[in-house]
Amino acid sequence: MQEIIQISELTKTYESGFQALKGVSLSIRRGEIFALLGPNGAGKTTLISIVCGLVNASGGKVLVDGHDNVRDYRKARSRIGLVPQELTNNMFDSVWSTLKLSRGLFGKARNDALLEQILRELSLWEKRHDRIMDLSGGMKRRVLIAKALSHEPDVLFLDEPTAGVDVELRRDMWNMVRRLQQRGVTIILTTHYIEEAEEMADRVGVISQGELILIEDKDKLMQQLGTKQLSIQLQSPLSQLPENLRSDALELADDGYSLVYTFDAQCEQTGIAELLKRLDQAGIELKDLHSSQSSLEDIFVGLVHKRRDEQRTGAAQ
Numbered sequence: 001m002q003e004i005i006q007i008s009e010l011t012k013t014y015e016s017g018f019q020a021l022k023g024v025s026l027s028i029r030r031g032e033i034f035a036l037l038g039p040n041g042a043g044k045t046t047l048i049s050i051v052c053g054l055v056n057a058s059g060g061k062v063l064v065d066g067h068d069n070v071r072d073y074r075k076a077r078s079r080i081g082l083v084p085q086e087l088t089n090n091m092f093d094s095v096w097s098t099l100k101l102s103r104g105l106f107g108k109a110r111n112d113a114l115l116e117q118i119l120r121e122l123s124l125w126e127k128r129h130d131r132i133m134d135l136s137g138g139m140k141r142r143v144l145i146a147k148a149l150s151h152e153p154d155v156l157f158l159d160e161p162t163a164g165v166d167v168e169l170r171r172d173m174w175n176m177v178r179r180l181q182q183r184g185v186t187i188i189l190t191t192h193y194i195e196e197a198e199e200m201a202d203r204v205g206v207i208s209q210g211e212l213i214l215i216e217d218k219d220k221l222m223q224q225l226g227t228k229q230l231s232i233q234l235q236s237p238l239s240q241l242p243e244n245l246r247s248d249a250l251e252l253a254d255d256g257y258s259l260v261y262t263f264d265a266q267c268e269q270t271g272i273a274e275l276l277k278r279l280d281q282a283g284i285e286l287k288d289l290h291s292s293q294s295s296l297e298d299i300f301v302g303l304v305h306k307r308r309d310e311q312r313t314g315a316a317q
Contacts, residue, residue: 004030004079004155004186005051010060012046012210020046022210023060028155033177033187035197035218038207044190045085047207048157052082065154078106081153083144085160091133095124095143098132099150106151118146121176138169145173149180156180158189162196174200229292230272232259235285242282250275 005028012021020043028034038044049055051062053069053076062069064076090098099115119125122142127135132143141161148156158177162170177187177200191197197204197218204221206214214221237256249271253260259279263270279286 002030003027004065005188006061006063007047007051008061010047010050010062011058012043012050012055013058020210021050021057024207024210024212026205026212026215028186028188029203030154030186031181031184032202033181033189033200034203034205035201036188036190036205036207037194037197038190041209042207043210044207045159048082048159048188048190052080052157053077054082078151079154081148081151081156083148083156083158083161087137087140087144092131094129094131095119095135095146096128098143099146102147103150108151114152115146115150118149121172121179122146123172138166141169142172145176153185155186155188158187158191160190162191170196228263230261230263230275231290231292232261232279232286233257233288233290234259235287238284242284245275245278245282 005026007024007026010021010024011019013019024043024047036044036047046055050057051064051069053073062076065079067076067079069076093101096115096119099118100110103111103115116125119128122145124139124142124146127139132140135143145161161173174196177189181187189197189200201218204214204216204218205212231253233254234257238252238259239256241250241252241259249262251260252258261272261275263272276286
């Protein structure tokens with residue numbers, strides 16, 4: 001698949017000496033939804049800001065649809081729509097004039113029909129003549145999205161787009177993202193709502209302390225790293241596990257009314273059959289069984305913790 005964004009050995013060190021990015025290399029495929037996950041301060045917003053030309057990199061190179069975002073800034077930036085975390089609109093302008101101005105700044109010809117379509121998709125058409133300062137927080141967020149789409153970008157960056165917004169806007173936004181992808185728009189999002197990345201993304205990148213520690217297709221990532229858990233509800237509670245059942249993979253839960261068994265679903269021998277046989281031999285009566293797969297959030301947290309542990313170990317040696 002053709003790549004629309006190519007990031008090579010990108011670094012950013014601030015005057016304070018803080019190194020926000022440490023040699024990040026990443027390629028984004030045309031038409032995909034790419035989720036960039038990471039804790040606060042990991043470098044997500046810095047990376048987006050550099051690609052969008054809002055922050056200067058200390059080193060490295062960024063190509064947007066083949067255009068260097070430093071030497072060919074205008075051509076590169078015209079391909080990009082950005083929905084930032086912070087509200088950045090002129091509060092005294094109307095919704096309609098904000099979109100017209102934004103489209104004009106990118107050198108696009110007037111297209112009222114397109115702007116109307118964008119506003120209707122975001123439930124803003126009835127508010128088109130209102131001043132932005134008079135809108136609710138959720139409506140202001142919708143205006144930011146409409147503004148980012150007004151010049152018909154090939155790439156849309158969504159930086160924590162649903163943080164602090166209502167459920168209705170979140171639903172409308174993700175419906176819109178799906179429609180945009182169907183039209184060929186590439187979506188790059190950062191989010192703290194990992195369930196959104198799990199539902200929407202084609203690929204996932206995990207960044208921690210300025211370094212990309214993993215890039216993988218979401219489904220393949222969950223297949224490779226995801227574990228499964230078998231929850232066993234008991235007829236009567238256990239105060240402790242019998243000696244023949246004690247294992248790192250098995251633990252008591254729910255005040256002794258449940259057993260939780262963690263296993264690798266990819267292994268030929270999961271150990272479930274042997275576990276159930278031992279429970280029967282121990283005279284432990286079962287009430288119900290339920291299995292579940294680890295979520296993307298479980299995987300993400302595990303990767304970040306593993307990375308931190310490795311760095312601590314390296315620093316101590």
